[in-house]
Every structure is written in C-alpha cells, then in structure tokens.
Amino acid sequence: MARYTRQQPHLLKIIPPFEHSIVVKGDNIPWNNPWHFHPEIELIHCIKGKGTTFIGNSIRALEEGEVLLIGRNVPHTRQRDRDYYTTHPDEEPESIVVQFREDFLGERFFDVREFLPVKDMLARALRGVKFLGETRRLISVRLLLMRGLQGAARIIELLSLLDLMATSQEFNYLNTTNYISDAHEKSSQKINEVYLYTIGHFREPISLSTVASLTGHSTVSFCRYFKTRTRKSYVQYLTEMRVAFACQQLMDGSVDVGQVCFSSGFNNLSHFHKQFRRLVGMTPGEYMKRSTKKVALST
Numbered sequence: 545m546a547r548y549t550r551q552q553p554h555l556l557k558i559i560p561p562f563e564h565s566i567v568v569k570g571d572n573i574p575w576n577n578p579w580h581f582h583p584e585i586e587l588i589h590c591i592k593g594k595g596t597t598f599i600g601n602s603i604r605a606l607e608e609g610e611v612l613l614i615g616r617n618v619p620h621t622r623q624r625d626r627d628y629y630t631t632h633p634d635e636e637p638e639s640i641v642v643q644f645r646e647d648f649l650g651e652r653f654f655d656v657r658e659f660l661p662v663k664d665m666l667a668r669a670l671r672g673v674k675f676l677g678e679t680r681r682l683i684s685v686r687l688l689l690m691r692g693l694q695g696a697a698r699i700i701e702l703l704s705l706l707d708l709m710a711t712s713q714e715f716n717y718l719n720t721t722n723y724i725s726d727a728h729e730k731s732s733q734k735i736n737e738v739y740l741y742t743i744g745h746f747r748e749p750i751s752l753s754t755v756a757s758l759t760g761h762s763t764v765s766f767c768r769y770f771k772t773r774t775r776k777s778y779v780q781y782l783t784e785m786r787v788a789f790a791c792q793q794l795m796d797g798s799v800d801v802g803q804v805c806f807s808s809g810f811n812n813l814s815h816f817h818k819q820f821r822r823l824v825g826m827t828p829g830e831y832m833k834r835s836t837k838k839v840a841l842s843t
Contacts, residue, residue, distance in 0.1 A: 566644040566702060568690055573624045573637040579740055580621065584643040585666060586614040589687045592627040593637030594795070596788055598743065599672040601774050603785040605792035611680045612718070613668035613709065616646060619736065623743070625792060642702065659669035663709040672718030674697045679714040683837045721775060733758040735773045746785045747809045752778065786810060794832040801828045
C-alpha cells in the first residue's frame with residue numbers, strides 16, 4: 545500500500561492536441577495516479593482492469609465494461625489493484641477516456657433549446673453518473689469507434705453520444721448529491737488530506753484521532769466537520785472504501801472470504817458480513833458467485 549504524503553488534489557492541466565478541441569485517449573491507470581480534478585468533463589469506458597474508483601465521495605470497485613461520466617472539477621482517481629498487477633506484470637488495465645470542456649464549441653452552444661437536455665445532463669454529472677444496460681453497451685461500442693475518427697467526424701460523434709446519454713434513463717448516480725466541487729480551494733484542503741490519507745491506509749487500522757489531527761480538529765469537532773462537508777460520517781466513508789476494495793477482490797472468484805475480510809481492513813468477520821450486506825445488498829459469498837457467473841457468461 546502506497547504511503548501517504550501531505551498534498552491537496554492536483555489541478556490537472558489537460559491540453560488537447562493542436563489539431564483537436566477534445567481529447568480522446570487510452571488510459572492504463574498509472575501506478576501513482578493522483579487524486580486530481582480539472583475543468584474538463586470526463587467520459588470513461590473501462591475495457592478491462594482491476595482496481596478501485598474514487599469519484600467525489602463515492603468509492604467503488606472498478607468494473608470491466610463500465611461507462612462513467614464525471615463532471616467538471618469533481619476530484620477523482622482510479623487506483624489499480626497493486627497486489628494483482630504486481631503478481632501479473634504482463635497485464636495492464638485498459639480504458640478509453642474522452643475529455644472536453646463544456647464550452648468547447650462556444651460559451652452558449654448548449655443553451656440552444658435542442659441541447660438543453662445535454663446541458664442538464666452535464667450539470668447532473670457533478671454527482672458522477674454510471675450508465676447501464678443498452679445505453680452502456682452503445683456508448684462503449686461507439687467510443688471504440690470514436691478512437692479512429694478525426695476532425696469534424698469526432699465532434700459529431702461526441703455530440704451524438706451526449707444526446708444519447710442525455711435522453712437515457714439507464715443510469716445511476718455515484719453520489720447522492722452534487723459533490724462540493726471547491727476541492728481546489730483553500731477551504732477544502734483539509735478534507736482532501738483526509739481523503740488522501742484514507743486512500744493510502746484504509747487496509748490498516750485507522751483511528752478517528754489520527755484523521756482528526758490532519759485537520760487540526762478534536763475528534764468530536766472532526767466528526768461534525770467531516771459530515772458537514774461530505775454528508776456522511778467518516779466511519780461510513782471508511783467502511784464504503786473497505787467494502788469497495790472487498791468487492792474488487794471477490795470478483796476474482798477464487799479467494800477466501802475470510803482473507804478478503806481482513807485484507808480489506810476489517811478485523812471482524814461478522815462485522816464485515818453485516819456491513820457488506822448493508823451496502824451491497826447481498827453477502828460476500830453471493831456477490832462472488834454472481835460476479836463469477838457474469839464473467840462466465842461474457843466469455
């Protein structure tokens with residue numbers, strides 16, 4: 545597990561190639577992928593990979609085939625599964641990423657009546673959006689084709705994709721409310737230090753006094769501060785991160801549930817089962833069987 549260093553999320557400067565106004569690229573999730581934000585909206589299709597996705601206050605296992613839309617200035621990172629890729633050095637995660645500013649066609653382009661649903665969807669993307677079903681399949685196929693397009697054809701395809709996403713009802717939000725997207729401002733530096741520390745240490749015991757010290761609060765004040773900023777308690781946030789990591793491990797299908805429990809940061813098997821069922825809606829064993837069945841059907 546990487547060690548924590550004090551830092552705030554990075555403002556990532558995205559510069560499109562000279563001849564393009566949007567970025568379409570492959571992404572293999574680098575080993576030290578920083579917690580970052582940028583004014584560009586980001587559309588991600590995960591072709592393959594194992595790891596954990598952090599978007600705003602959402603922590604979830606990376607899923608092969610998933611399609612995610614991340615709003616402007618929402619802090620996020622995807623972390624590859626270090627254990628898996630250390631023991632499988634010949635494998636690499638693979639994704640397609642599209643990045644674009646909301647005003648890449650002009651400041652008021654999406655204000656015209658025909659594009660108002662797209663404008664509304666881009667605003668909703670501040671919560672993070674995961675597309676499902678036939679919409680997900682269509683987006684993933686068209687993103688694969690989009691990599692080979694150039695010039696106006698690429699822009700037209702992106703507009704068509706935005707229309708598809710804006711009119712679809714096949715999606716889930718990743719956060720229950722808009723992420724408080726001032727992560728780059730001084731007022732949020734303390735909470736982001738807590739995020740970074742937790743990402744680096746969630747598999748270890750973490751005390752409230754330790755994370756409270758990162759913000760200069762007492763334990764009681766920190767609990768109130770964290771819930772005000774994130775709309776969830778720190779214990780809930782940490783539990784969600786550990787369950788997301790456990791989901792990632794269980795997708796392998798050949799692991800021991802007890803081993804997953806302790807490697808995810810839980811120190812009690814009964815508590816692990818209780819929290820897993822509460823957050824996922826099924827037991828760890830059921831989740832593992834279901835994930836294995838999905839893999840078998842897709843091969």
